Structure formats: structure tokens, C-alpha cells
Amino acid sequence: MADKKKLVEAITSREEDFAKWYTDVVTKAELVSYSTVKGCMILKPAGYAIWENIMHELDARFKATGVENVAMPLFIPESLLQKEKDHVEGFAPEVAWVTQGGGEMLPERLCVRPTSETLFCELYKDIVESYRDLPKCYNQWCSVVRWEKTTRPFLRTTEFWWQEGHTAHATEEEAEARTVQMLNLYADFCEEMLAIPVIKGQKTDKEKFAGANSTYTIEAMMHDGKALQSGTSHNFGDGFARAFGIQFSDKDNSLQYVHQTSWGMSTRIIGALIMVHGDDSGLVLPPRIAPTQVMIIPIAQHKAGVLEKAAELQETLSAAGLRVKTDESDKNPGWKFSEQEMRGIPLRVEIGPKDIEAGQAVIVRRDNREKQIVALDELTGTVKAALEQEQADMLARARNFLESHIYEARTYDEFMDAIANKPGFVKAEWCGELECELKIKEDTTATARCMPFVQEHIADTCVCCGRPAKKMVIWGKAY
Amino acid sequence: MADKKKLVEAITSREEDFAKWYTDVVTKAELVSYSTVKGCMILKPAGYAIWENIMHELDARFKATGVENVAMPLFIPESLLQKEKDHVEGFAPEVAWVTQGGGEMLPERLCVRPTSETLFCELYKDIVESYRDLPKCYNQWCSVVRWEKTTRPFLRTTEFWWQEGHTAHATEEEAEARTVQMLNLYADFCEEMLAIPVIKGQKTDKEKFAGANSTYTIEAMMHDGKALQSGTSHNFGDGFARAFGIQFSDKDNSLQYVHQTSWGMSTRIIGALIMVHGDDSGLVLPPRIAPTQVMIIPIAQHKAGVLEKAAELQETLSAAGLRVKTDESDKNPGWKFSEQEMRGIPLRVEIGPKDIEAGQAVIVRRDNREKQIVALDELTGTVKAALEQEQADMLARARNFLESHIYEARTYDEFMDAIANKPGFVKAEWCGELECELKIKEDTTATARCMPFVQEHIADTCVCCGRPAKKMVIWGKAY
DSSP states (O other): HHHHHHHHHHOTTTTTTTHHHHHHHHHHTTTTEEEESSTTTEOOOOOOOHHHHHHHHHHHHHHTTTTEBBOSSEEHHHHHHHTHHHHHHHHGGGEEEEEEETTEEEEEEEEESSSSSSHHHHHHHHHBBBBGOOEEEEEEEEEEEEEOOSSSSSTTEEEEEEEEEEEEEEHHHHHHHHHHHHHHHHHHHHHHHHHOOOEEEEEOGSSSSSTTTTEEEEEEEEETTEEEEEEEEEEEEEEHHHHTTTTEEEESSSSEOOOEEEEEEEEEHHHHHHHHOOBTBBOOOOOTOOOEEEEEEEEETSSHHHHHHHHHHHHHHTTTOOOOOOEOSOHHHHHHHHHHHHHTTTTEEOHHHHHHHHHHHEEETTTTTOOEEEEGHHHHHHHHHHHHHHHHHHHHHHHHHHHTEEOOOOOOHHHHHHHHHHHHHEEEEEEEEEEHHHHHHHSSSSEEEEEESSSSOOBOTTTTTBBBEEEEEEOBBOO | OOOOOOHHOOOOOTTTTTHHHHHHHHHHHOOOOOOOSOOEEEEEEHHHHHHHHHHHOOOOOOTTTTTTEEEOOOOEEHHHHHSSSHHHHHHGGEEEEEETTEEEEEEEEEEEEEEOHHHHHHHHHHHOOBBGGGEEEEEEEEEEEOSSSSSSSTTOOOEEEEEEEEEEESOOOOOOOHHHHHHHHHHHHHHHOOOOEEEEEEEOGGOOOOOEEEEEEEEETTTTSSSEEEEEEEEEEEEEHHHTTTTTEEETSOOOEEEEEEEEEEEHHHHHHHHHHHHHHHHHTTTTOOOOOOOOSSSSSSTTTTTHHHHHHHHHHHHHOEEEEEOOOOSSSSHHHHHHHHHHHHHHEEOOHHHHTEEEEEEEEEETTEEEEEEGHHHHHHHHHHHHHHHHHHHHHHHHHHHHTTTEOOSSHHHHHHHHOOOSEEEEEEEOOHHHHHHHHHHSOOOEEEEESOOOOSSBBBBTTTTTTOOEEEOOOOO
């Protein structure tokens, strides 16, 4: 019970220390435990249940586009990792190496996969012969390992969980279409399920994935105004195919290289979920993704009929397809309210002797604490409507926050001022040169989040160097 | 197409060479690919889809008993692995060690988990304080690594996929009840979903899990008469709790050690699925677990209305909750029949111009090739009934095979003769001494598969040494 006491008492407020608030929430909502394995986290039931719902929904959306799941090895031999030059340069510094197995030194080091492009390339080289074998649209759900110096639960850990899709196509156009399709799928998923609005765009060359021709990204804004890259989709062109020799005979019998893509979303998105919607009472989960959508809290539960009525309501609501639990523990109701709020459960139903007598219940939304007295025979419909409204309101609130925290900068002074003093993103024109990206990062720690698909004309010249502008870029500090 | 040709032509028969038949089936039904990562396999879409169905069904059954999913780190620090003496002795020789990470030598080696008892113990030590925190019933779906010298897809690979459940309880009785409950859950799952009958029993001390007080097992019989251990459930007593210091304050405020269990089922079970049901035309999948239950094969599909009718049938059958595909490729029907048989699809529906004219279709079961002409307006009901009958027949056939291949031995001569000449299991009495187990293994390569829960009295004395018998044991050669 010592832990429980702390849970309700000590939550740092977001304004006081956002980083500490975040840590408080992930641990007190019991999403993760720290592990003694350096940099690794444990996903506890409440955290893993969110990831299960994310997996379930994303997986269905993938399959609807023709994606098939596979499972690839955990290890990548060093020689295989080295086949594509940019890729190995990007990843080699941050991998873990297995050097001993079964009591012996290995003849070749195996890295624990940081991502699996090389393994998929090897498979595709093996199974693709003809245009009839294309496209291949494979995905796997797994964990990957990247050696990190400083780690934070969900946001940056040595091991994290994700899906990685890898596709091979006959033409450049088809690969590009798949790359964009998956980015749109991620964006729709974030908005529809997580109530997180995102900005879609292309990464600059500096920020793109190691080995990709182009990387598309969705960027979300956290409550502190910082960006979180929430999903990426890469078009590799035929670069990996040339490095690995993945060729097929086309309809005219000519040998062609395949065009490839990869795309991923990870447990990092749970960090976004926390930092977009959470408040000073803890987690706030959008109803569609919440493992428990409704918590029934009996009032004066020792009195005759209360627990029975609670069980009856749970059965009714569950039968209507809702995910419902009842807190029958011996804690007092106020304590239970705080716990349910800390855990971000979207709606609570209070039911006590007086309510039963009056044929009603009290429902309270998590996001805005709106209270409603509901006749018991209208409970199911009202609860469903309240959850839908909560989902919609959370998205609208997050979208309003995002849109009201993007600033335009025409001059470098405006730019510096916005980054320094206004939490949020800055849109500004860019000449396309790495030099300006580096200077901006050096001066402000902000990075180019993306070149949005929806471009606006802010000015004629680069906000940094004054040369002719090529692209409008969204800049921001990022997780 | 070269591969496809081989697929239909070259299948070794089971009688000719069972091991080669197995390899032919796993590769030609496209369940796995060999990987260049030594000892590791790739689960291709057809193989992974079976595993997905297994996971989906098992997971629902676990959750119905109160199990919650978590995700634990991939790595175990050497010092943590060493905390329980028997456990480290059992696993240390077969683990892979990470010694380098992020470009540096690690201060302590990390093993890639071969199983996660030690990690769960560390977590439980952290989160269990009071009897109110018990029981903890956690499970994870993941892959584990055990360095193997000789490997075969599904049966023995360096990396394999599984679930591992780990529970902690206040009392010995509760831990024992959970151990048995999960074994029964596995047995029911095998019979109901996979049509694989199993023998439930306890492992001898020699064969039990490293660190367990007792290991319960389900043993299935393959077509060649060999055993395949298909799922295990371990009762650890308080051994791990004492090694890791996992204590809770009981209702009377006394400090007690928890009692723990673990239980697992792995991708190995897919090997059983293949070797129990497969035939000389390839895989035979039980309808309840088959990713595709019905394959519609259009005959003379270039003729007007055939593909349209096939699409209509697919829609009707899908709407009835069946998993249905149509093979619209340009191969000829005979070829398609062979492919569908190789892949083990439980039922095919043939539909051609003459069928359409007659308002009928032909359905053919995979297991016994029984052919039935069905009026189109009765198709859904007939297909459903045929699939149910096929599932039931497959279980009955497998049960009959199992029961008719278990032999009793009262003398060592009978025992030696049965093991040498009769594929299957032998039941015989045992004195309980390791010495006899070792001698039997030395003389016959057979091992004690289990001491069945359902004991019979075969004789008064041990089949090996003639001393008084303590237990009836099921002996057999095993995968």
C-alpha cells in the first residue's frame, strides 16, 4: 500500500517540471518498470495492454492493404549488415554484438537487429524471381535494439517494440505509392485512434533514414511544444536491391532491380499518447485505444445491493461491446477516483445506494471531468455517446493546441525568438543546404522536423542565409 | 515458376524417408525459409499465419484465466542468470552472449534470454509486497535463443517463438493448481484446435526443467511413432523466491516466500501439426487453425461468368465467418489442386461452367479427399458441416493412431523389442531410479516421456532392474 499512497499524492505538475511529470506518470500509472538491464524497460500489464490495442488495430489496417506478417531472425551477421554502405554507417555505432554462443567464440560477430532491412533483402533475393512474385509486402512485429547512452521509457530505450514493414515492387512508381500509402495509414491511425493530429512531410537529407532515397514522417506536438517523430516510411529506390542483387525478370524477360520500401511505428507512440493528452492528475487515454474504457466505482459498497447493481451495470455495458471493469477493492471512493484518473481510464460510473434508489448513476469523463447524472435505463447509450464525444473532443483539443503553437518566421531574428520563447514549431523557408540546417541546430538545438506535404509560401528567401528558398520546413526541438 | 514445378513434383513419401518428407513439406508448403543466420529460421507468411492463429486462441484462453501480458527485456545480465544454481547450470551452456554494445566492451556479459524466469523474479521482487499483490499471473509472447548444434525448422532452432507464463502465488496449493490448470489448458487447446491428442503427465527428475520442483508435460505422437513434447508447465515451489528474495507480508503480517510457476508453448507445436496430420501430398491443417479454410478453384475460368460466380461464393462463405480465398492464377486446375493440397487447405470448392448451369459446386476435403456435389443454395451449410466433420475426423484418426501405437512391456526383452520394432510408445513400470533411466536410454535411445497422470498397473516390478515398481512411465524416442 506504500506505493499506492505515493501514487495518489505525489505527481509533479506539468508546468513545474514536464520531464519529471512524464516519469511520474509512466511509473505511477504502472505502464513500465525500470529494469536492471541497462537502458531496457519492462512493459507492465497497463502499458502492454495499450501496445496490444495499437498492434491489433494497426495490424488489421496493414492486412487490409495486402500486407502479410512474417518473423525474421533476431541476429544479423556482420557481413550482411555491411552490404549497404550508408545503412551500416548509420547503424553500426549503436548496435549490440553477440560474440559468444554455446560456450564458444563465434567465427563472425552477430549484431542484435537494430532494424531488419538487410535480412528482408536477403529473403527477397531468395524468393523473388519473376514479376509474378511481386509485390512482396511483408511486416513483422518484434523488438529491436539500439545502444543508447541516455534513455527514457517509451521515448528512447535500448530495446523497444515495433513493427517494421518491408516491401519490394516492380516499379519506382509502385514503391513510391506504397511509401506514401503507409505514411497516410499511420497519420489516419494517429488521428482516428489516438486522437493525435500530425504533420505529414518529408525528412531532409540530413534527417532521413540510413540508406533511404527519401523518408516521410509524421510529426506530433507534445504538450511542452516539442516534436515527437511518430512514424516513418522510407523509399529506398533500388539502392538495397543493387547492393544485395535482388533482381526479377520482367514481362519482357529483361532483368530488373526491385524497388523497396520500409516503414515502422514503435512503442515510442505511447510516449506521444502520454505527452499529448496527459494532465496533472495523470494519464488521459483516448477511449478507442484505452484497454479499460469504463471503470465502475461502487459507493458505500458494503450496503446491500450496491455490488450486485455494479456487476449488473458491468454486464450490460460489456454486452454493448465496451471494455469495462469494476473497482471492488476496499479503498475509499475518493482514492479510487484518483487511481482511475492516474491510469487515464476515459469514463467512470459511480453507483451508490442513493443512485440505485433514484434509478440513476453518475458518469464522469476523464478528460474534462464533466459530470452527468444518467437514468439507468439510458446508461448504455449515454456512456457510448460520452466516450465518442470524449474521443472527438480530445482530437479537437490536440489539433487546436498544435495549430496554435506553430509560428511563422521570415527573418532569423523572428526564428530565434520563436524557438527560444514560444514552445511549439516554427515554419520557415529553407534554401535546401545542409549548412543552414547545421547552423540552426547549433544556434537553437531545433532541427528540421519535415518539409510538409502541404507547402505554404512564407517568404522568398531562406530564413537562415537569405539565399533563394526551396522548401518550407517545420522546425522544432524534438524528443 | 521453376520452384512451383518442383513443389508439385517432388515430395518424398513418408515411408521412404520421414525426415526428408518433413523438410519437403515445411519448405514446399512455404512455411519457412532457411536463413543464413546459422540455426535460425524465417517464418514465411503461411507459417506465421498458423502461429498467429495459435497465439490468438491461446492468448484468449490465458486471459480467461486471469493472465495479463507484459514484455520483458531481451537480455539477462550474467549475474542475474546465476542467482538460481540449477537454472544457470541448465541454461548457461546453450546461451548466446552479448559482449559489445555501442562500440564498447560491456562491463558485464548479457545473455540473450533462453527463458525469462530470472527477469520475472526480479520484477516480482520489486512489485510484490503484500498478500494483496498476489497472485501475479504474467505472460509474454516473444522469441528466445538457445544455441543448438543441429537444427530443424520448428523442432529445434537457435531462435524460436513462444509464450512464457510466469506466476507468483501466496501458497503452495495455489501454485500447484495453476501449474495443472495451464497443462490442462494446453492439452485442451491441442485437442480442440489442433486435433492433436496428448498424454498428460509428470516429467522424471532427470527430464524436468532446470530449477523446477516438478514439470508437467503433454506428449504427442508423430506419424513415425516418435514423441514430441508439446507444452510444459513447471512448479518451482519457493526455490526461485528464496534465491531472489521474493517475499510478501501475509495476512498475519508474517514474511513469506512466494510460490512460482512457469509454462510455455512454442512454434515447435507447428512441427507436431505437420507430423501428426501431414500426408504424402503435403500439409493437412485442421480447419479450426487453418489460416485459409476454403480455397475456391474456378474451372475453365476464362469462360463467361465463372470468376464472377467464384467471387460470389467467396463473399457468401466469408460472410458466414469462414476464411476463404479464390485461386484466380493462370495455372491449370490440376496444378491448383496440388498446391492447395501441399499447403494443407482443409477444403476446396470447384466451380465451373457446367456446375453453374446445374446450380451446384464440388467440394473436396483435404484429409480424406471425400468429394461431394452440393447444390449452391446449400453450400454454406454443407461447407461448414464438412469442415466440422473434418476437424472431428482428424482428431479421431490421430487418437486412434496414438492409442494403437502404445505397447505394454513387462520384461526388458519385451521392452527392447517394442522400442526396436514397433514405432510408438511403450508403457512400463519403473523403480524411480536414475540408473534405470540412463540404462534404457543407453540401450535404446528412448527416454521417459512422462509418468502419466492416469496410472495403470502393468506389473509389480521395474521393467529394467526388477526392483519394486513405483510409477508407470511412458517411454519413447523423441524429437
